[in-house]
Amino acid sequence: MVYPVVYTGLTQGMERRRGHPACAVSVRHLADDCLDRFHDDVEAVVHDVVRRATAPIDNLDAWICGLINSATVNGHRRRRGEIGALQRPRAPKWLVDGLGGDRWLVHLAVQMLNWVGNPVTAGTNVWPVDSWTALRCRFTGDWDGSVDVRHDIEAVLRVMRAKREWYERYVEGPLGHKHVPVPRYAPECPAGDQDTPALSLIDVGERDDLYMRELAHLAMTAMRTRLRAGEDPATVVAEVIAVAFGDGAVPTLDGGPRLSDTAGDHVGRILRDRGRIRDIVAAVLAVVEDL
Structure with a gap:
C-alpha cells in the first residue's frame, strides 16, 4: 500500500526535477540509483506507519500522504546516523573561527559535512567540484571562470583536520561508506606505466x-x-x-x-x-x- 503512494506523492516529482523523465514514468522505469533512493523512502514511510498507526484509520492512502515528507526526512537522518555522519550538519564555532568567519568557506564546510553522509558519488572525484564551483559563483557573485573551488575545499579540510578525532568521526568515517567511484573507461597510460588500475570493480x-x-x-x-x-x-x-x-x-x-x-x-x-x-x-x- 505504501509504495504507490510514495512514488506518486514524492518520487515522481523529484525525478522530474532531477531531469530524469524516464524515471518519472513508473516504478519499473526507475534507474538503479533512483530505485535505491525510492526503496529507502518506502522503508522510511513503512517504519513511520507502523510506529504511528495506533488507532483505526479510515483512509490510509491520504493518511500516508500526510506523513511522507516527515517520514522520509527522518529516514534520511537515521541513515546518516548509521554511518556516523552528522544528522543535521552545522559548522561548529571552532571551525567557523578557523576559517576566519568567511561566509563562503563556512557554507562550503556545511556542504561538505552534508555530502559525506550522502550515498551518491561525484564520478571519479571525491567531491562534486563542478556543482560546487557553480554554487560558489552564485554565492559570492564572482563569475570569474578561472576560479577553482578545489583550493577552497583544501582550505576547509586543513582546518577540519586540526581536530583529528572530530575529522575521522564526522568526515573521513562517513566518506568511507560511499561506493568506490570507478571511471567508465580506464585512463590510457604509456606502456609500463603503473598508474593504470589493475582491477575494475565492475564488469x-x-x-x-x-x-x-x-x-x-x-x-x-x-x-x-x-x-x-x-x-x-x-x-x-x-x-x-x-x-x-x-x-x-x-x-x-x-x-x-x-x-x-x-x-x-x-x-x-x-x-x-x-x-x-x-x-x-x-x-x-x-x-x-x-x-
Whole structure:
C-alpha cells in the first residue's frame, strides 16, 4: 500500500526535477540509483506507519500522504546516523573561527559535512567540484571562470583536520561508506606505466549498461524538447537515434538513407525500416505524453 503512494506523492516529482523523465514514468522505469533512493523512502514511510498507526484509520492512502515528507526526512537522518555522519550538519564555532568567519568557506564546510553522509558519488572525484564551483559563483557573485573551488575545499579540510578525532568521526568515517567511484573507461597510460588500475570493480557489461542508460536519457531529453517545439516526430526520432546510437550520420527519410551500409550497422538497418521507425515514434510519443 505504501509504495504507490510514495512514488506518486514524492518520487515522481523529484525525478522530474532531477531531469530524469524516464524515471518519472513508473516504478519499473526507475534507474538503479533512483530505485535505491525510492526503496529507502518506502522503508522510511513503512517504519513511520507502523510506529504511528495506533488507532483505526479510515483512509490510509491520504493518511500516508500526510506523513511522507516527515517520514522520509527522518529516514534520511537515521541513515546518516548509521554511518556516523552528522544528522543535521552545522559548522561548529571552532571551525567557523578557523576559517576566519568567511561566509563562503563556512557554507562550503556545511556542504561538505552534508555530502559525506550522502550515498551518491561525484564520478571519479571525491567531491562534486563542478556543482560546487557553480554554487560558489552564485554565492559570492564572482563569475570569474578561472576560479577553482578545489583550493577552497583544501582550505576547509586543513582546518577540519586540526581536530583529528572530530575529522575521522564526522568526515573521513562517513566518506568511507560511499561506493568506490570507478571511471567508465580506464585512463590510457604509456606502456609500463603503473598508474593504470589493475582491477575494475565492475564488469564490462555493467559499465556498458550504465553508459547506455545515460545515453538513452540524453536522447530522450533531446527528443522531448524537439517534439514539444512542434518538429516532425519521425524526423526527430530518426535524427536523434542516428546521432546518439549510430555513426552520427543523419538519415533522410524522404530522399533515402545516408547511413553506412556496413554489415554491422544495426542502427542503420533499424532507421531504414519505416515500420520499426513508426513503432519507435509511437513509444516515444507515449512517454512524452506521460510527462
